[in-house]
Amino acid sequence: MKFRVNRKEFYQAIQNIIGVVPVKTTLPVLGNILFDLQESTLTMTGTDLEVSISTKLSVQGERDGTVAIPAKILFEIVKELPDIPMQLEADEDFKVALTADKGFYKLSGESKDEFPQISIEETDANFEMDAQRFDGMISKTLFAVSTDELRTTLMGVYMKVLDGELRLVATDGHRLVKIIDSKFNSSGVQQETIVPTKALNLLSKNLAKEETIKVGISDDHIVFRLSETTIFSKGIEGQFPNYERVIPIDNDKKVIINRDLFSSSVKRVSIFSNSITHQIRLSLSSGSLDIRSEDIEFGGEAREKIDADYSGDNLDVGYNANYLIDILRHLNSDEIELHLKDPVSAGVIYPTGQEEGEDILMLLMPIRLNDN
Amino acid sequence: MTASLNKIRILPENLTNKIAAGEVVDRPASVVKELVENSIDSGADDITVIMREGGKALLQVVDNGGGMTEPDLVLAFQRHATSKIAVFDDLANVSTLGFRGEALASIASVAQVDTRSVLQGESSGHSLRIEGGVMNSVTASAGRPGTSIAVKNLFFNTPARRKFLKSVNAEYRQILTVMSRFCLAYPEIAFTLVNEDQVVYELTSESHESRIGSVLGARIRKNMIEIENDGPVKITGFVGNQDVVRRSRGDQYMYFNRRFFTSKNLNYAVVAAFGEILPRGSYPIYIVNIEMDTSQVDVNVHPTKMEIKFANDALIFSSVRGAVKRALTSHHVIPEISPWTAAGESFHKAESMSPSSINSGREAAASQLSFEPGRAPLPGWPDGRFLKAESTSTGVEGDGSASMPASVQTAANRTVDASFERLNVWQVHKKYIISQIKNGLIVIDQHVAHERILYERALDSFETRKPSSQQLLFPQIIELSQQDYSILLEMIPFLENVGFVVKAFGKNTVVVEGVPTDVKIKDDERILLQILDEYKRGKNDRTEIRENVAASFACHSAIRAGDPLSLDEMNGLIDQLFSTREPYFCPHGRPVLIHVSLDELDRRFKRH
Ligand SMILES: Nc1ncnc2c1ncn2[C@@H]1O[C@H](COP(=O)(O)OP(=O)(O)O)[C@@H](O)[C@H]1O
Ligand SMILES: [Mg+2]
Numbered sequence: 001m002k003f004r005v006n007r008k009e010f011y012q013a014i015q016n017i018i019g020v021v022p023v024k025t026t027l028p029v030l031g032n033i034l035f036d037l038q039e040s041t042l043t044m045t046g047t048d049l050e051v052s053i054s055t056k057l058s059v060q061g062e063r064d065g066t067v068a069i070p071a072k073i074l075f076e077i078v079k080e081l082p083d084i085p086m087q088l089e090a091d092e093d094f095k096v097a098l099t100a101d102k103g104f105y106k107l108s109g110e111s112k113d114e115f116p117q118i119s120i121e122e123t124d125a126n127f128e129m130d131a132q133r134f135d136g137m138i139s140k141t142l143f144a145v146s147t148d149e150l151r152t153t154l155m156g157v158y159m160k161v162l163d164g165e166l167r168l169v170a171t172d173g174h175r176l177v178k179i180i181d182s183k184f185n186s187s188g189v190q191q192e193t194i195v196p197t198k199a200l201n202l203l204s205k206n207l208a209k210e211e212t213i214k215v216g217i218s219d220d221h222i223v224f225r226l227s228e229t230t231i232f233s234k235g236i237e238g239q240f241p242n243y244e245r246v247i248p249i250d251n252d253k254k255v256i257i258n259r260d261l262f263s264s265s266v267k268r269v270s271i272f273s274n275s276i277t278h279q280i281r282l283s284l285s286s287g288s289l290d291i292r293s294e295d296i297e298f299g300g301e302a303r304e305k306i307d308a309d310y311s312g313d314n315l316d317v318g319y320n321a322n323y324l325i326d327i328l329r330h331l332n333s334d335e336i337e338l339h340l341k342d343p344v345s346a347g348v349i350y351p352t353g354q355e356e357g358e359d360i361l362m363l364l365m366p367i368r369l370n371d372n
Numbered sequence: 373m374t375a376s377l378n379k380i381r382i383l384p385e386n387l388t389n390k391i392a393a394g395e396v397v398d399r400p401a402s403v404v405k406e407l408v409e410n411s412i413d414s415g416a417d418d419i420t421v422i423m424r425e426g427g428k429a430l431l432q433v434v435d436n437g438g439g440m441t442e443p444d445l446v447l448a449f450q451r452h453a454t455s456k457i458a459v460f461d462d463l464a465n466v467s468t469l470g471f472r473g474e475a476l477a478s479i480a481s482v483a484q485v486d487t488r489s490v491l492q493g494e495s496s497g498h499s500l501r502i503e504g505g506v507m508n509s510v511t512a513s514a515g516r517p518g519t520s521i522a523v524k525n526l527f528f529n530t531p532a533r534r535k536f537l538k539s540v541n542a543e544y545r546q547i548l549t550v551m552s553r554f555c556l557a558y559p560e561i562a563f564t565l566v567n568e569d570q571v572v573y574e575l576t577s578e579s580h581e582s583r584i585g586s587v588l589g590a591r592i593r594k595n596m597i598e599i600e601n602d603g604p605v606k607i608t609g610f611v612g613n614q615d616v617v618r619r620s621r622g623d624q625y626m627y628f629n630r631r632f633f634t635s636k637n638l639n640y641a642v643v644a645a646f647g648e649i650l651p652r653g654s655y656p657i658y659i660v661n662i663e664m665d666t667s668q669v670d671v672n673v674h675p676t677k678m679e680i681k682f683a684n685d686a687l688i689f690s691s692v693r694g695a696v697k698r699a700l701t702s703h704h705v706i707p708e709i710s711p712w713t714a715a716g717e718s719f720h721k722a723e724s725m726s727p728s729s730i731n732s733g734r735e736a737a738a739s740q741l742s743f744e745p746g747r748a749p750l751p752g753w754p755d756g757r758f759l760k761a762e763s764t765s766t767g768v769e770g771d772g773s774a775s776m777p778a779s780v781q782t783a784a785n786r787t788v789d790a791s792f793e794r795l796n797v798w799q800v801h802k803k804y805i806i807s808q809i810k811n812g813l814i815v816i817d818q819h820v821a822h823e824r825i826l827y828e829r830a831l832d833s834f835e836t837r838k839p840s841s842q843q844l845l846f847p848q849i850i851e852l853s854q855q856d857y858s859i860l861l862e863m864i865p866f867l868e869n870v871g872f873v874v875k876a877f878g879k880n881t882v883v884v885e886g887v888p889t890d891v892k893i894k895d896d897e898r899i900l901l902q903i904l905d906e907y908k909r910g911k912n913d914r915t916e917i918r919e920n921v922a923a924s925f926a927c928h929s930a931i932r933a934g935d936p937l938s939l940d941e942m943n944g945l946i947d948q949l950f951s952t953r954e955p956y957f958c959p960h961g962r963p964v965l966i967h968v969s970l971d972e973l974d975r976r977f978k979r980h
Contacts, residue, residue, distance in 0.1 A: 150898065173845050241846050275944065277889040279840060318840060320889070344843055344886075365843040367889050368873065 001037045001065025002089040005057070007100065010086070011078045013044060013057045014071075016229060019202050020046040020053045021071040029114045032068035035090075036112070037061050045118060046071060051199045052118045055206075055229040066112040067094050074098075077105055120223055120232045123216040125189040127161065131210035131226075137168050137179050138200050140330045140360065145197050146172035153238040157200055160192040161217060169243050175323050176243060176363040177330070183357030191217040194240055199224075199233035206231070247363060248346050251339035255284055256309035256352060259336045262289075263328040265304045269293045270321030272302035279367050280321045284340070285314045293321070317343045318367035327362045344368050378443050397478050399537060400427025401546035403523055406475035408554055411435035412561065413456065416518060417577065420564040421551065426543030428534075432522035439491040439519055442498045442510055449485075449502055451477040476521075481505035482533070483526045489519040504529040541862065548572075548854045552587055553632040556625050556659050559583035573854065573880075584610060584659065588623060589851040589880070592616050592657060597703045601695035605664050605688055611642065611696050612657030613703065619654055619905035623853065627661040633680045638662075641689045645696035660692060797942045803933040805942050812969040818937065818945065820958040822930035825948045826891065827959045830870045830922035839871040841886035848884040849877070850900060857882070859911075860904055866921040867903075874900070891929040902928040923959040 014033070022030050025048070034045040040061045045054035067090040077098065078086075086100035094109040138157070146154035151173070160167040166184040170177050199222070206229050207213075214225040224231040266280065273280050273293035283290035289308040294301040317340060328336065333351030340347045349362040397403050404421060411419045414437025424430040440448060444455070454473025479485060480502040490497030490513075499513035527534035537543060544567065555563050559580045565572040575586050585593035595616040601607035612623075626638055642658050643650060650656060682688050796808040805816040833839055852860060857880040864874050864882075871888030884900060906924035931937070937945070949955045949964065956964055974980055 171845060174842060176845055246845050274890070277840065279889060320842065346843075346845060363845065365845050368841040368843055368886055370840050 001035065001067055002061075002063040002087070003037055003042060004060040004062070004085055004087045005042070006083070007078060007081050007086055008083045009057060010059075011081075013055050014075050014078060016206050017044060017046045017053045017055055017202075018071060018075050019205060020048055020051055020198070022048040027116075029068060029110060029116070031071055032110060032115060033071045033074065034066065034068050034112060034115045035088075036066045037064050039064065045115075047116060047118055048198075049116060050196060051202065051231070051233045052120075053202055053206075053229065053231045054118075057228070063089075065090060067096065068110040068112060068115045069096050070107055070109070073107055118232065120230065121218070121221070123218045123221075123223070125161075125191050125218060126214065126216045127185070127187040127189050129166070129184070129213045129215055131207050131213050133181065134166075134213060135204055135207045137166075137181060137358075138204050140179055141168045141170040141177045142197060142200060142204075143326050143330055144170040144172060144175050144177045144362075148172070152236055153194060153240055156194040156196040156236045158192065158194050158240040158243075159217075159222070161186045161189050163188065163190065169240070171241070171243060171363075174320070174365050175327065176246070177327075178243065178247070178361045178363075180359040181357060182359060189217065191219075192240075193217060193219065193222055193235035194238070195222055196233055196236055199231060203231050246346060247361065248339075248341060248348060251341040251345075251348055253284065253312040253315055253340040254310075255289065255312075255338050255340075256335055257289060257306065257338065259328055259331060259334060259351075261306050262336070263325060265291050265306055266321055266324055266328070269302045269304055270325070272300040273321055277367070278321045279318055279369075280324070281316060281318050281369060283314070283316045284308065284310050284312070286311055315340060315343070316369065317347065318369040319347075319364060320367060323364055327364060331360065331362070378441050397475070397482065397526075398533075399546065400431055400526060400543050401550045403427065403431050403479055403483075403526065404433070404547050405550050406479065407431070407433035407521055407523070408551075410475070410521075411437055411519065412554070412558065414438045414519060417560065418562040418564075420566065421547075422522075422566040423544070423547060424568055426537075426540035427547055428526060428537055428540065428543060430522065430524050431526070432520065434518065434520040436516070436518040439494075439497060439517055440489040441491065445487065445489055445498050445500050445510060446507070448487075449476050449480045449500075449507065477505075479523055482530055483528065484524040486522040486524070487519065488513050488515055490515045490517045492517045541858070545855060545858055548858065552854065553625060555583060555587050557627050557630040557632065557661065580610070588657070588853045591851060592623070592853075596657075596659075597699045599660065599695045599699040601691050603691070605662060605691040607660065607662055607691055607695045609658065609660040611660070611699060613700070614650075616657050617650060617654040618657065619902065620908040621655050622855070622908060623657040624655065625659040627659075628680050629663055629666065630661055631680075632678070634678050635680070637685065637689060638692050641692040642696050645693045645700060658696070660696075662688060662692070664688075797939060797946070799937050799942060801933075802936050805937070805945070807946070809967075812967060812971075812973065814965055814967050816946070816949070816965045817933075817963075818935070818942075819930050819932050820962055820964045821945055821949045821955075823926045823958045824952055824955060824964055825945070826926035826930055827922050828952045828954075829890075830925050831918065833869045833871075834866060834918050834922070839869060840889050841871045841873050842889045843873070843886045844884065848900075849881060850884065851881050852904075854880055856880075856904060856908075859908065860900075862917060863904070863907060863921050866918055867900075867925070870922075870925055872900070888929070892931070899928055919959070926959060 017033065021033065025031065027049075030048055032046075036043045036045070037059070038061075040058050042057045042059045042061070043054055044057065045052065047053075069090075081100050081103070084101050086098060088096065088098050090096045090109055094111055096107050096109045098105040098107070141157050145157060148154065154172055156170075158167075158169040160169075161184075163186055164182065164184060166181040166186070168177075168179045203213075203224050206226055210226050216223040216225070218235075220235050220237070222233050222235060269280055269291045270278055270293060272295060274295045280291060280293045283292065287308065287310060288305055289310070290303065290305050292301075292303045327349055331349070331351045333353055335352040337350045337352050338347060339350070343366060346363045346365055349364065351360055354360060397406065400423070404423075404427065408419060408421065411433055414435060416435035416437030418436045420432075420434040422430065422432040422434070452473045456473070476485075481504060484501070484503045486499070486501050488497065488499040494517060496512060496514040497517075498510050500510050501508040527537070538546075548565075551563065551565055554561075555575060559582070560577050562577050563573070563575045565574075573586070575583065578586070581593060581596070581598075584596055592612060595613045596610040597613055599607060599609050599611055609627075624639060624642075626633055626635060638660070642656055642660065646656055798806045799818070800806055803818060805818055805821075807814050807816070857876075860874075860882060861876060864876070867874055871886070871890070872884065873886030875883050875885060877883050882900075887899075903921075903924045906927050907920050910920035910923060931945075958964055
């Protein structure tokens with residue numbers, strides 16, 4: 001295999017896929033990127049066996065061939081080089097030589113036979129999505145995904161495709177985000193799956209210049225096809241919890257608050273909260289919201305009062321401030337609506353005035369406070 | 373009534389002497405065992421056990437078995453009256469559960485016993501009341517076929533023994549244990565258990581697998597693998613895979629011809645079959661039934677028949693191990709060629725050689741404090757604590773551990789508080805925290821340190837705090853065995869005090885609705901089971917409930933070896949550790965930290 005390429009595009013391409021290469025792995029060959037050159041098209045593929053990504057790059061091809069090249073070291077050297085043309089050549093023993101200007105770098109690759117074969121199955125269920133719109137939805141959901149390896153079904157975003165509706169749900173058991181795109185055309189597809197966080201992170205990284213994404217979805221995997229890049233991911237096995245059942249419908253204590261004011265108050269007050277629990281207390285009374293925290297061990301205490309559009313009975317409820325800040329950060333309306341019932345049930349948060357065709361709901365479970 | 377229906381004979385004197393003597397009943401649970409065995413022997417397929425006050429006030433077993441004739445009813449309560457063996461040769465061929473003919477007699481001598489028995493096909497039979505061994509006359513009585521024996525006020529005439537009975541709850545649990553053993557061995561028999569007029573469970577005749585689910589819960593049933601062995605030693609049963617190993621013994625059922633017994637040797641046969649895949653300190657779940665010609669065994673070793681002597685121990689051991697191993701292998705629980713073997717071995721070897729074994733346990737650690745006996749406490753060191761540490765070393769002074777360098781000690785005799793230079797903290801191997809202190813360095817075990825912090829916090833919260841609790845979006849429903857359920861019930865008030873919201877849901881099920889906010893809890897379902905297992909282990913050591921819950925909670929909520937810590941987290945941990953009352957030992961007595969003095973380092977580097 002032998003080709004010439006410009007450093008800038010080459011680096012960009014490696015950067016787009018390096019995220020899939022596992023840092024620690026029991027299968028060392030996964031630390032490589034598979035290079036496959038056919039005439040002037042170079043296809044680079046990385047995988048961790050769950051998620052795979054491959055991207056095409058046009059180069060000046062001289063000799064076709066396929067070889068697996070250590071990803072990390074390649075990424076690091078290309079990163080440090082200036083934007084100049086470079087040449088990459090691999091011999092029969094999979095020795096890889098990189099030449100750029102006056103530099104010469106040699107590394108040991110591996111045979112393509114060592115690299116796992118990734119076959120992307122074709123699915124019947126195919127549809128297209130608006131890339132930017134989907135990117136926006138992903139970025140509003142990913143934060144709520146669980147990192148608890150013992151609860152695998154929560155470690156991804158539940159995605160459900162219905163006629164005229166695309167739905168994303170993420171939860172870690174303490175909070176939950178549900179976003180519905182109701183202007184969505186699924187081309188008749190009806191499917192659901194749980195997409196691992198890693199696949200969506202990789203996708204999001206590659207979406208900047210894209211307009212539409214072609215998606216293929218089945219019971220156990222999902223494929224995202226972009227103009228040069230294809231991302232393939234296994235769906236997470238198992239049943240996503242019945243989230244509809246936990247979304248309350250009788251939360252009758254409704255308050256409207258300015259999002260920025262609320263968020264910055266919570267941030268300041270939380271500095272004085274216990275550093276382990278991050279517990280704060282919201283006290284609602286007619287026309288205002290009191291935000292308080294105290295750290296008994298260190299004697300700190302903070303309190304702020306902000307205006308709130310509220311006329312119901314007084315109510316005190318505790319939250320983990322970090323969770324609340326996360327939620328407020330991922331909404332972009334000027335004001336938010338908070339619907340509560342009592343100090344121990346889920347609070348529901350909506351943006352006031354949903355965007356056209358978008359329906360966002362966030363749930364937050366309270367901390368039961370010492371006094372109730 | 374024909375004479376041939378009279379079955380009971382008094383055993384000849386020489387034969388009774390062949391049978392090891394011994395008291396059969398020592399507590400309500402053993403009464404249950406004897407009565408239910410009799411019911412099973414009578415051919416019943418529906419048995420109801422009714423109790424009050426943990427069996428102390430009432431224990432009644434009702435069956436639909438063969439029943440007894442009037443003369444048999446009277447004979448049944450005489451010592452060594454049995455219908456089950458008549459001559460010595462029979463003793464080698466016992467296939468029924470009872471055969472000594474002494475249970476009913478013993479029970480009747482220490483309680484008020486009301487019996488009614490109706491023969492199969494009849495609509496009336498006979499009743500008999502015996503009080504403290506004194507028999508009233510037999511009266512006619514109508515009823516359904518079968519036998520009902522009600523034992524009231526056990527030990528009413530032997531106050532000394534009555535005093536030795538444990539709490540109602542403890543006796544109740546023993547009965548649950550005994551009943552589980554029957555339920556799991558006889559899935560074809562319907563068992564009903566009624567406690568204080570409430571049905572605890574009502575098991576219909578079912579398959580063995582479905583019975584396991586009814587008794588031990590669905591999670592365990594799903595993870596059970598069937599075992600089998602044919603040949604002279606026939607083995608049937610189930611063994612739990614890796615996913616359901618426990619941190620404490622329990623749910624281990626070994627039967628011989630469906631008679632429950634215990635055997636260290638055969639337990640080890642199961643453990644050996646698991647090999648290295650069984651994490652250290654964990655116990656497999658199993659239900660193993662061994663069937664073979666009874667002439668090969670002596671069931672008679674122990675009066676309460678919990679132990680059995682086999683003529684061919686080795687054969688049975690290898691049959692059990694083989695059956696379990698085959699099942700595990702065919703279900704891919706054990707990889708064919710275990711890649712862990714080599715690593716596992718070297719791990720054990722390395723461990724046995726490492727000097728850390730010197731530090732295992734409070735005694736060992738404390739013994740290090742006595743290298744310089746009589747030394748005055750260092751400045752800043754409260755005298756009391758020094759003395760306390762020294763006093764635990766009684767009997768250890770001057771033993772082999774003196775080879776431990778005098779200045780590599782737990783820091784218990786040093787002033788370490790407040791002398792940390794806060795920036796100089798490192799985490800090594802994601803397991804230990806090393807820090808420079810004035811006169812040397814200190815090594816802290818991060819897990820044990822956090823355990824101590826959480827332990828004291830839990831104890832405090834029992835006294836004062838009403839804790840806050842993160843509510844869960846998806847409450848966790850946990851199904852338990854009957855026994856675990858009743859143990860958990862006694863823990864609940866304490867668990868709530870550390871921040872769990874746990875509610876009994878009935879039917880051996882609990883719901884976790886909230887978890888403590890001040891610990892990072894990963895799996896809400898598993899943590900409760902882990903705490904429960906730890907608690908059960910502590911129970912064997914007779915630890916007080918509150919201390920046991922606190923220690924179990926601390927052990928499973930603390931950060932672990934392998935958890936990376938930030939600088940802030942390490943400093944926070946050290947701060948909190950030194951505001952505990954006893955920063956040097958964990959609740960189980962392991963040392964929290966080790967101090968290496970500058971002197972010692974200098975000496976080792978030959979600077980002196
Ligand atoms: N539930 C019962 N149904 C029928 N017969 C019974 C029942 N319980 C006891 N018997 C009779 O009473 C006898 C004595 O019982 P027991 O004292 O337990 O001695 P063993 O069971 O060892 O023979 C038994 O052999 C049996 O014939
Ligand atoms: Mg008997």
